[in-house]
Amino acid sequence: MGLIKKFINWRKRSKEDPIYEIEDWNEIVYDRDDLQIKDKGQRQEYVKGCLEQIAEAEKELENLQFEYNMVTSYLKDMEEIDALPPEEKELLKEHARRIDDLEHQQSGYLERKNRMSDARFRQMERMEEELQEGCRKLEEAEKYQELVKRDLKRLDGEKQAYLFRKSELRHTIDNTRSLSVVCTAAVVLCILLLLFLQFGMEMDTQIGYLATVALGAVAITAIFVRHNGAVEEIIRVESGICKIIRLQNTVKIRYINNTNLLEYLYMKYNVSSAGELLKGWRQYLEEKEERKSYMQAERELDESQKDLIHELRRFQIRDPMIWLHQIPALLDRKEMVEIRHGLIIRRQSLRRRMDYNKEVIAGKAQAEIKDLAEKYPEYAKEILGIVGQYEQEFS
Numbered sequence: 001m002g003l004i005k006k007f008i009n010w011r012k013r014s015k016e017d018p019i020y021e022i023e024d025w026n027e028i029v030y031d032r033d034d035l036q037i038k039d040k041g042q043r044q045e046y047v048k049g050c051l052e053q054i055a056e057a058e059k060e061l062e063n064l065q066f067e068y069n070m071v072t073s074y075l076k077d078m079e080e081i082d083a084l085p086p087e088e089k090e091l092l093k094e095h096a097r098r099i100d101d102l103e104h105q106q107s108g109y110l111e112r113k114n115r116m117s118d119a120r121f122r123q124m125e126r127m128e129e130e131l132q133e134g135c136r137k138l139e140e141a142e143k144y145q146e147l148v149k150r151d152l153k154r155l156d157g158e159k160q161a162y163l164f165r166k167s168e169l170r171h172t173i174d175n176t177r178s179l180s181v182v183c184t185a186a187v188v189l190c191i192l193l194l195l196f197l198q199f200g201m202e203m204d205t206q207i208g209y210l211a212t213v214a215l216g217a218v219a220i221t222a223i224f225v226r227h228n229g230a231v232e233e234i235i236r237v238e239s240g241i242c243k244i245i246r247l248q249n250t251v252k253i254r255y256i257n258n259t260n261l262l263e264y265l266y267m268k269y270n271v272s273s274a275g276e277l278l279k280g281w282r283q284y285l286e287e288k289e290e291r292k293s294y295m296q297a298e299r300e301l302d303e304s305q306k307d308l309i310h311e312l313r314r315f316q317i318r319d320p321m322i323w324l325h326q327i328p329a330l331l332d333r334k335e336m337v338e339i340r341h342g343l344i345i346r347r348q349s350l351r352r353r354m355d356y357n358k359e360v361i362a363g364k365a366q367a368e369i370k371d372l373a374e375k376y377p378e379y380a381k382e383i384l385g386i387v388g389q390y391e392q393e394f395s
Contacts, residue, residue, distance in 0.1 A: 057362035095308040096330035102301040124284040138274035176227035187216035
């Protein structure tokens with residue numbers, strides 16, 4: 001709040017006291033109140049300051065004059081074009097329409113989102129002759145890779161089945177061995193029991209002997225047959241496992257070789273799959289045609305621009321090159337009117353700035369030097385000498 005009050009008080013004082021008046025930065029003011037005219041250094045410095053302002057104004061005038069002449073020339077060219085006969089105007093429009101169509105064609109290509117990068121295009125271009133063959137090789141290698149994987153999975157499944165069967169057969173062999181021991185022991189026990197009954201109890205055990213021998217023989221024969229069958233089958237299973245291992249090794253070699261081939265082809269063509277390479281190949285062919293069309297359009301655009309410039313020069317247009325950037329104005333009269341209106345405003349602004357530099361800045365500085373020499377005639381010669389020296393330096 002204190003700062004606001006100080007600012008308000010300062011504004012009030014500025015209106016009452018001329019010391020606090022705000023200076024207009026757009027106004028050139030010459031104040032000799034503090035100039036010590038008798039001091040040679042101050043006197044010369046003051047005159048040089050006026051001359052520097054004149055030089056600055058003249059430099060600005062040169063720049064403004066150049067721009068003013070260019071705008072004026074452009075307006076005169078527009079008047080010349082407006083004054084052309086209808087058939088000549090139509091000829092210019094034909095050239096302009098051709099240029100406009102070609103520029104739209106080029107801009108459509110440049111603004112396309114899925115354009116192939118130059119680096120990728122050059123890479124595909126270098127391998128253009130082998131890309132089709134590369135796509136075929138990659139597709140075949142990937143299909144073969146899938147087949148090999150399926151074979152390995154199948155062989156692995158068969159191997160696991162054989163190993164499981166081998167484990168079962170080993171259990172069978174162990175079981176038959178145990179059963180043969182049990183059956184033998186049972187037959188021996190039965191015979192001992194029958195001997196006890198025969199001699200100890202004086203019983204008739206002939207049928208018992210026959211039954212025991214018959215049952216023992218049948219059981220042992222069955223166990224023997226089962227054991228031998230398991231032994232023979234386990235030999236076949238182990239042979240099958242060896243065969244599967246050999247097949248697995250053969251297929252694994254094919255798998256490794258094909259994997260290495262795929263990795264090399266992926267690295268060679270800078271892709272991760274055959275589908276990606278095929279997509280890139282198609283994109284390359286499309287990009288190639290578009291670039292060809294673009295280059296053709298560029299050549300035609302260059303020729304059309306040359307034709308337009310030739311026609312404009314034939315119609316005595318001073319600056320035909322600038323019309324290459326104003327094609328819409330040649331096609332649409334409203335566009336031409338808008339451009340002319342903008343140029344007129346620009347020229348008026350330039351005229352005001354030229355007048356300001358010439359009359360206000362340079363004029364006031366010259367008048368100040370002249371007034372200083374008239375008011376102090378004793379220093380007139382010195383002042384004129386400074387002016388002459390300054391003119392020699394910058395002439």
